Amino acid sequence: MKMKNSLNDVNNYLFEQLERLTDDEELEEKGSLDRELKRAKAIAGLCSTIVNNAKLVLDAKKYADELGVTNEKEVLMLSDGNQE
Numbered sequence: 001m002k003m004k005n006s007l008n009d010v011n012n013y014l015f016e017q018l019e020r021l022t023d024d025e026e027l028e029e030k031g032s033l034d035r036e037l038k039r040a041k042a043i044a045g046l047c048s049t050i051v052n053n054a055k056l057v058l059d060a061k062k063y064a065d066e067l068g069v070t071n072e073k074e075v076l077m078l079s080d081g082n083q084e
Contacts, residue, residue: 007054010047017043 017040020026027033064075 007051010050013043014047 017036020036021040027036060075064070069075
């Protein structure tokens with residue numbers, strides 16, 4: 001599966017995993033439920049990190065807009081606290 005890089009894709013991955021977890025026939029195989037639960041936990045954790053990162057970027061952009069900062073380099077400096 002080729003990974004894509006949008007929040008819409010993250011949403012799709014979560015729903016695909018939900019479908020796998022509700023597929024009774026697939027889960028009847030020995031060990032399949034445990035495997036899918038581990039996979040779901042890993043996917044949920046990664047997706048949470050991706051969403052939190054996207055929120056951080058959005059918050060930084062909003063903050064930069066409030067301060068009138070338009071230079072991308074200056075916006076990045078807001079996030080690490082470095083001031084020149």
